[in-house]
Amino acid sequence: MPIFSFKDHEALGKVASVDTTNVIVDVENVEQLKRLQVNHLAVLQSSRPGQHLIGLITQVTRKRGIEEIAIDGIIDQASELNLCRIALIGTMLDRDGKKENVFRRTLESVPEIDANCFSLEGENLTGFMRTLSNVSDDGNSLTLGKYTLDEHAVAYLNGNKFFQRHAFIGGSTGSGKSWTTAKIIEQMSGLSTANALVFDLHGEYSPLVGGGIQHFKIAGPADVDTKRTIDDGVLHLPYWLLSYEALVSMFVDRSDQNAPNQAMIMAREINQAKRKYLEDKGQHEVLKNFTVDSPVPFDLNFLMGKLNEINVEMVPGSRGDKQGDFFGKLARMISRLENKIYDRRLGFMFNGGGDVLDFDWLEKFTNAVLGSTGENGKAGIKIIDFSEVPSDVLPLIVSLVARVTFSVQQWTPSELRHPIALLCDEAHLYMPQRTMADSADDISLDIFERIAKEGRKYGVSLVVISQRPSEVNKTMLSQCSNFVSMRLTNAEDQSVIKRLLPDSLGGFSDILPTLDTGEALVVGDASLLPSRIRIDEPENKPNSGTVNFWDEWQNPVKERRLSIAVENWRKQNIQ
Ligand SMILES: Nc1ncnc2c1ncn2[C@@H]1O[C@H](COP(=O)(O)OP(=O)(O)OP(=O)(O)O)[C@@H](O)[C@H]1O
Ligand SMILES: [Mg+2]
Structure with missing residues (x-):
């Protein structure tokens, strides 16, 4: 059963102009015009049998006593001009193969001049909205709510x-x-x-x-202190997971004149630290192809030791030892690094406890965070x-x-x-x-x-x-x-x-x-x-x-709220 049953005399009017996606309808029935609402739906007769075009009303105009007006190129001499503009949004097919009443988001045809246009309301609207709901209700659709146009029709999303x-x-x-x-x-x-x-x-x-x-949370200072881990729903994101660029942006101050040197040394030394890690763990396969961005742990103390060495390095010169190429140039980067390492709020990165340096930590992490239901x-x-x-x-x-x-x-x-x-x-x-x-x-x-x-x-x-x-x-x-x-x-x-x-x-x-x-x-x-x-x-x-500010301002204030806040702020921990 086709859902639409329109009689010609119920028509709102006839199509007066068509472009690729918009139609202008000359509304003959002034009573109907008054009822039309922008953003409501309209149905147009299609040039193909068994099809209707669906559109959204985007403009309703009534002009009276004007000799000549031009709207979208239509010149009309009439003294009264009632127009409604409709944006075409899809096609309703009475049947498509075996399926009846199928709505498609494509325009399978365009309406012809003088085609009848109907306002979609009452039972026709209910029928249409139901069809939309039924068509897509295959049990797997995403439903967020109901259409405002018809509060009984469930709005399904694909x-x-x-x-x-x-x-x-x-x-x-x-x-x-x-x-x-x-x-x-x-x-x-x-x-x-x-x-x-x-x-x-x-x-x-x-x-x-x-x-x-x-639920997971990124470890806060209190979780670091209590050594809570993935098994307790607490995530650590160790520094070695960061890309080289991310590490540089964290530790190197771009405005420092030594920034390029610092970034270069950082790349070299992280590479070395990762190499050492892989050698120590006997990971020869990984050693062949790893880069500074590979997800390979490294020992931060080892890196810091190296950086400190380079920063104070003396090399033999013609008149005894002289300062190395990077002498003193890493000082600011090292102090930035130290500040971060000791920042309690960054404990989830630098203070992850023993197992974040294990070679199979990443697998454990991905298993917890990226695993899906039923898998783990x-x-x-x-x-x-x-x-x-x-x-x-x-x-x-x-x-x-x-x-x-x-x-x-x-x-x-x-x-x-x-x-x-x-x-x-x-x-x-x-x-x-x-x-x-x-x-x-x-x-x-x-x-x-x-x-x-x-x-x-x-x-x-x-x-x-x-x-x-x-x-x-x-x-x-x-x-x-x-x-x-x-x-x-x-x-x-x-x-x-x-x-x-x-x-x-x-x-x-x-x-x-x-x-x-x-x-x-x-x-x-x-x-x-x-x-x-x-x-x-x-x-x-x-x-x-x-x-609810107004209500809250009529309630008693909780005791000690400010001193608790100040204490928490200092301890970086909400008690
Ligand atoms: N679908 C809904 N039905 C009824 N009430 C709602 C609905 N969605 C939100 N509200 C009301 O609006 C309030 C704010 O909603 P919500 O927290 O989702 O806003 P938000 O857009 O996420 O705001 P913010 O940008 O500040 O996070 C809710 O506390 C609830 O009272
Ligand atoms: Mg929100």
Whole structure:
């Protein structure tokens, strides 16, 4: 049974002009015109039988008493001109092979001049939305919520397409991004071998529990003191995992006149330290091909010893010993290194305990962090809490985890590969625009841009989440093919989203500032329709830290709160 049953006399009007994706309809029925709403759907008769074209109303115009007006090239002498502009978004087929009522996001034909146009409302709308829901309800779809147009129709997203070509979730603070992310995580956790990492920068996602989800945190000072490890859900990210560039950006001050020498010595000596490690462990196979960037541990004390030696080295000269080439030139780098090594907040890098220098530590780490449900008896969705990582090294550390993930996927033979998604909350902090970037950001960006461009081939997907689309790196955004935009109040941020929408739907973004909390504009190849969706509440809600100031200011203040805070700050540890 075809879902649409339109009678000619119910028509809104007839097609007056057509271009590739837009249609202008001359509305004859003024009563109908009054009821038309922008962003609602319309149906057009197609030139092919058994097909209807579906469009989104983007403009409604009523002009009276004007002799001649030109809208998009149509000149009309009538004294009344009622027009409605429609962006075509897809085709409804009465049947496609054996299947009845199939909706496609392609335009299989274009409407002809004088074709009838109908407003999609009432039972026809319900029928259409149901079809959308039924068609994609094969048990494996990603459901985030219901369509605003029809609150009974479940909005399904194509889970394959959502992750294949990366997704972006944007919205002002408090618009509901974290809840939407929690909803996605909840849906993923129902899949038997789902695999994902969630970069949780504020420890917001700790309430998300259940089968399929496990929690890690990057070791804070207290975890280092208590020697907690992976088995306790605490991750150390040893310095030797950092790429050479990342190490240089951490230890070498670019403005130092000796910076090039320092970087050069660093490369040479790290190479030596890694070589020594491999020799000591008898890893002859690895020795043949390793580079300064290979994930091979090295002894930091050995490196420091060498650097100190070089810094005070005396060499024989014509009149007795003289200062070596690098005498005194490494002093600042050495003191920077020492400062970092003794920084309690960086304990997760430099104070990882005994086993981070074991040759098989990396395997243990990847097994815990990149393993999926069923593989290691643990859950596949790993929420990683970065809240105790100091902000100046945050881009390096987040991107380090991404780099390990990408490298492992790249080095997995394709027939053994299992896809993994990286959910990057607060992405503007570590994928900023190049113009605002410093060197640590550059390294982070290089990694994420690479994943954005090549990740699809290796089964690595990015879900970029940010409250400031305009501060997120443009290359990253342009690689995303799915957009879940929540309320955006800032004009710059709105325009970023607008630019990413297809031209014919540019006007759709006008609703961005008026979206309700938890409501999203979903556009992209995963979504059947570019649509407004009310996101369902996740079962376990993230700690969004929404503070009710007015109420709180009427409650008693907790005892000793300030002295506890000061003490914690000094100890670098929340008691
Ligand atoms: N789908 C929803 N349905 C109902 N209420 C919601 C929904 N999503 C969010 N909210 C409400 O909005 C609040 C803020 O949501 P959320 O923490 O997801 O915002 P956010 O966009 O992540 O903000 P920030 O950028 O500051 O992290 C929640 O505490 C909740 O009260
Ligand atoms: Mg949030």
